[in-house]
Amino acid sequence: MTGGKGERVSDLLRLGLHDLHVELGGKMVPFAGYEMPVQYGLGVMKEHLHTRAAAGLFDVSHMGQVILRPKGTYEETARAFEALMPVDVLGLAEGRQRYGLFTNETGGILDDLMFANRGDHLFVVVNAACKVADVAHMVAHLSATTEVVAITDRALLALQGPKAEEALARLVPQVMAMRFMDVAVVDTLFGALWISRSGYTGEDGFEISVPDGGVEGLARALLAMDEVEAIGLGARDSLRLEAGLCLYGHDIDESTSPVEAGLTWAIQKARRAGGTRAGGFPGATRILHELAEGPERLRVGLRPEGRAPMREGVDLFAPDDTPIGRVTSGGFGPSVEAPVAMGYVARAHAEIGTPLQGEVRGKKLPLTVAAMPFNPTTYKR
Structure with a gap:
């Protein structure tokens, strides 16, 4: 997802819950x-910590x-969809969801997404800034079958x-039986809810697709619970950064491959060399080569020393001042009580514990390559 640089308020779309956000004291900004x-009123730091301790909406x-x-x-549809990315679609069981990546002919990432096998069809969720292009991409390649x-x-x-x-089980008791990446369709007072046990924070939780007519009722019912607070984009970003999760347009884009990005876990054995359906996706030559030989650069976690964050765009150097990469996401991690970042560095400098330097306002400051996630995940397996 990309930010809102240059967007005028008059040009922006409004969410169905816009008036509720304003009522709750939400500070509205342009985004995608x-x-x-x-x-909201709590502020980014407290919203972040509340989500880690209780539940954030x-x-x-x-x-x-x-x-x-x-x-x-x-x-036929699953096979055609699988041809657009280096991910196993045919092997996804009914009632399950998987992370996917549309790739281009040079092995770069067009978008990252989630897709679910709902028995007789697939349900896909894509990034906001890419959704028009993604839909056009799917129409262009899937229309014969889908x-x-x-x-x-x-x-x-x-x-x-x-x-x-x-919290959610008070309204939808069925969710208690779900595990990480399960999906379900449940009829409720708010309409048919399409629920997945997944999210973008590193915490256990759910993503809930709800009919427009029922969303305000569902949101108010959840927010009335003591555990639940409304959470904004600021904490969403710091939570996903602590979880080591990529933001499209920043940590991954059309120039980065899934292997460089450290997303090889998303490329199942069936799609790799020697697998039952190896290759056959855009950019396979580069991606399979990088899986076998290693990429020239890698996305890594970074821990700056001291309290000052190193943000996107900071140039990275080896101890001998050789330029080796750049920060793609960075900020202060409220849960780890220290600055955290991620970025790309030359493979020779990607090992955990490697000392580096980041140039901030003309001064080179120390940081270290670190393991991700920075905060332990709590998914319900």
Whole structure:
């Protein structure tokens, strides 16, 4: 997802819950073509820590929701969708969700996404800034086998944190049986909810697609619970950074490959060399080569010394002042009580514990390559 540089308020789209965000004291800012709440009265730091301790409610309705409905068989649609990325779609069981990556012919990442096998069709969630291009990409490549349906009458909420299950189960008891990356469709007072046990914070939690007519009722019902607070984009960013999760347009883009980005876990054995369906996706030559030989650079975690964050764009150097990379995301990690960052460095400097320097306002300051996530994940396996 990209930010909102140069966007005028008059040009921005509004979320269905816009008035509720304003009522809750949300500070609205431009983001990916929308007016979005960056924080509420608690402020970013307290919103972040509340999500880690209890449950935070995020409005992520700016994301793209898409149904891939087979014209023939589910297998034909799954096979065609699989041809767009180095990910195993055919092997995904019904009722399960998986992380995916659209790649281009040079092995770069067009977008990252989530997709779910819902029995007779696939449900896909894509990044807000890429959704128009993603839908066009799917229409161009899938139309022979599949009806590509962009969903425009549903909102998307994320409920994240160790008390997310407890809160949501009061309204939807079925979620207690779900584990990480399970999906379910549940009829409720708020309409049919499309629920996945997943999120973007490193915490246990859920993403909930809800009909426009039911989203305010669901949001208010959750926010009435003691555990749940409204959380804005600021804390969403610091939470995902501590979790070591990529932000599209910053940590990954059309020039970065999944291997460089450290996303090889998302490339299942079936799609790798020697697998039952190896290759056959855009950029396979580069990606399979990098899997075998290693890439020239790698995304790494970074821990600056002291209290000052190193933010996106900071140039990185070896101890001998050789330029070796750049920070792509950085800030202060409220849960780890220290600055954290991620970026790309030459492979020779990517080992955990390697000392580096980052240039901030003309001065080179020390930092160290560190393991990610910076804060332990709490997914319900």
